[in-house]
Amino acid sequence: MADILTIVVVGLYFLAMLGIGIWASKKIKNTEDYLVAGRQLGFWVFVLLMIGTVCSGMSLLGVAGLGYKAGWPTIWEQIFVPLSIGVCIIFFGVKLHNVARSAGYITVQDYLAHRYESPTALRSLSALAGIIVSLIYLVGQYTAISMVLIWLFDIPLWLALVIATLVTMAYTAIGGLYAVAWASLVQSVTLIIGVLVMAPIIIWKAGGFTAVNEFIATINPNLVMPWNPAGAFAPPYVVSFALLLGLGLACAPHVINNVLSIKDVKYFKWSPLIAFIIYAIVIFLLKFAGFAGLALVKGGAIAARTGVANPTDYVILDAIQNSLPTVALWAIFAVIVLAAVMSTTDRLMLTIGAMFSWDIYKNVLKPDADDKSVLLLSKIVVVLSAIGTMLLAINPPEMLAILIWMGIGTMLATFAVPLLAGLYWRGATREGALASMSLGLLAALLFGFLNYFKVNAMGIDFAAIPLHFSAYAFIISVLAMVIVSMLTRKTADKILDETQTGWYISK
Amino acid sequence: MFGLPDITIIAVGGVVLVITAALLYWGLTFKGHD
Numbered sequence: 001m002a003d004i005l006t007i008v009v010v011g012l013y014f015l016a017m018l019g020i021g022i023w024a025s026k027k028i029k030n031t032e033d034y035l036v037a038g039r040q041l042g043f044w045v046f047v048l049l050m051i052g053t054v055c056s057g058m059s060l061l062g063v064a065g066l067g068y069k070a071g072w073p074t075i076w077e078q079i080f081v082p083l084s085i086g087v088c089i090i091f092f093g094v095k096l097h098n099v100a101r102s103a104g105y106i107t108v109q110d111y112l113a114h115r116y117e118s119p120t121a122l123r124s125l126s127a128l129a130g131i132i133v134s135l136i137y138l139v140g141q142y143t144a145i146s147m148v149l150i151w152l153f154d155i156p157l158w159l160a161l162v163i164a165t166l167v168t169m170a171y172t173a174i175g176g177l178y179a180v181a182w183a184s185l186v187q188s189v190t191l192i193i194g195v196l197v198m199a200p201i202i203i204w205k206a207g208g209f210t211a212v213n214e215f216i217a218t219i220n221p222n223l224v225m226p227w228n229p230a231g232a233f234a235p236p237y238v239v240s241f242a243l244l245l246g247l248g249l250a251c252a253p254h255v256i257n258n259v260l261s262i263k264d265v266k267y268f269k270w271s272p273l274i275a276f277i278i279y280a281i282v283i284f285l286l287k288f289a290g291f292a293g294l295a296l297v298k299g300g301a302i303a304a305r306t307g308v309a310n311p312t313d314y315v316i317l318d319a320i321q322n323s324l325p326t327v328a329l330w331a332i333f334a335v336i337v338l339a340a341v342m343s344t345t346d347r348l349m350l351t352i353g354a355m356f357s358w359d360i361y362k363n364v365l366k367p368d369a370d371d372k373s374v375l376l377l378s379k380i381v382v383v384l385s386a387i388g389t390m391l392l393a394i395n396p397p398e399m400l401a402i403l404i405w406m407g408i409g410t411m412l413a414t415f416a417v418p419l420l421a422g423l424y425w426r427g428a429t430r431e432g433a434l435a436s437m438s439l440g441l442l443a444a445l446l447f448g449f450l451n452y453f454k455v456n457a458m459g460i461d462f463a464a465i466p467l468h469f470s471a472y473a474f475i476i477s478v479l480a481m482v483i484v485s486m487l488t489r490k491t492a493d494k495i496l497d498e499t500q501t502g503w504y505i506s507k
Numbered sequence: 508m509f510g511l512p513d514i515t516i517i518a519v520g521g522v523v524l525v526i527t528a529a530l531l532y533w534g535l536t537f538k539g540h541d
Contacts, residue, residue, distance in 0.1 A: 072511070072515055072519075075519055076522075079519070079522055079523060079526065083526055086526075086530050086533070090533060094537075094539060209509055209510075210509050210510040211510065212510070213509055213510030213511050214510035217510065224510070224511050224512060224515060225512060225514065225515060226514060226515045226518040226519055227518075265539040266539050268537065268539055269533075269534050269537045269539060270534045272530045272533060272534070273527070273530035273531055273533070273534050276526065276527070276530055277527070280523070506537065506538075506539060
């Protein structure tokens with residue numbers, strides 16, 4: 001379906017991103033500029049960076065795909081993902097920002113190393129865990145980018161992946177967080193306007209909001225209920241889903257590191273509400289577009305996808321193709337999808353670069369490394385992480401959403417407890433944090449594996465466990481923190497005061 | 508309403524309202540300072 005106009009539209013978008021990268025590279029003088037944008041981000045750049053960071057490949061393709069497959073019981077995703085921005089800012093951001101200002105943190109690992117008096121062990125474990133979960137998450141993002149390029153240009157998967165990787169890698173590597181933040185501004189505005197215009201067209205084409213709901217209820221009455229009677233998206237699962245998305249995404253390294261980059265803590269006053277409202281509207285519309293896609297397929301207006309590993313994720317692309325009259329509009333929609341995916345992908349790659357170059361290289365392996373070599377290594381790691389995940393994305397999973405939730409679930413089990421306990425519980429110790437993080441990570445990887453491959457072992461059918469697998473790993477992480485902390489030596493009061501540890505958010 | 512059962516409207520609408528009210532309260536009461 002590619003024509004010259006499509007190539008021009010997508011080509012212009014890619015050039016704009018590269019232009020932002022080149023412009024941003026002129027602002028980079030040191031590692032702090034590269035990794036936290038010199039702590040100079042303004043209100044709207046920050047709000048749209050947060051939206052762009054949590055709005056991933058799943059947000060356009062996976063959200064609609066899940067709506068198509070399972071209907072209204074999945075709507076909780078559209079509430080808890082926008083809420084995660086507020087959770088991140090309120091429960092982590094306010095304190096971390098204030099302490100980071102005086103202590104000069106570049107990454108959240110700086111905070112963990114300081115709070116738990118563990119400059120080597122916890123910092124390394126945390127950075128390695130962050131790199132692993134970010135890579136899992138990145139695979140899902142590259143899968144989404146390649147799906148759009150294949151749909152638009154009818155090119156082989158490997159070529160789509162190479163194109164997507166080269167462009168995202170180039171502007172992220174040269175421009176650091178300045179480039180990522182300003183690219184996110186453009187990408188988020190593109191996404192918001194695009195979804196506000198195009199999703200209603202798909203819904204209207206399928207007969208309107210009420211007609212779509214009435215139609216899908218005739219297919220299966222559970223599709224319009226707020227939860228399923230049993231299994232996935234039954235009430236217990238929905239509760240674990242709130243924990244997974246609301247807290248897991250909030251403490252994800254690529255999301256939480258953004259709070260270190262703002263100019264003024266007063267931005268935290270209204271950013272939670274504004275980000276929630278804007279993003280909830282966008283992501284609700286996308287889910288409704290997925291319901292409309294189901295009505296269009298079952299009504300015979302469009303054919304169900306065959307011959308691909310993840311057919312439901314293509315529903316919004318096929319619905320757009322059916323609902324919009326010209327190829328030029330498809331190309332614009334493709335740019336919207338690419339914007340959504342790339343806004344997360346770039347931040348993830350930069351986060352991996354930061355965790356390796358700053359936390360592992362500068363703070364563990366070679367403390368006397370100069371700023372220039374750390375900066376260069378950050379850029380090299382961004383390039384390597386892009387190439388590595390591109391290779392992993394060659395075999396996409398059956399459903400994009402599942403892979404991305406696995407990434408978020410691992411983040412929840414690994415980071416939530418050490419961060420929350422560190423910020424709010426003066427009894428949390430270094431050994432407790434190490435036990436909590438390592439056992440949480442291992443449990444999440446194990447349960448994720450057993451669940452994904454539908455293993456039946458020890459009398460348990462892991463494909464049919466009542467909660468999302470990450471909830472079990474999270475419980476293990478909580479228990480490890482509490483039990484081990486109670487048995488080990490307390491952190492010095494001086495450190496607890498410096499890191500503003502205690503049962504309050506802001507004094 | 509909207510072709511949906513009442514329970515769906517109440518559950519989803521109720522949770523969205525509670526979250527919005529909580530974030531509004533945060534905005535009205537937060538007095539952040541560096």
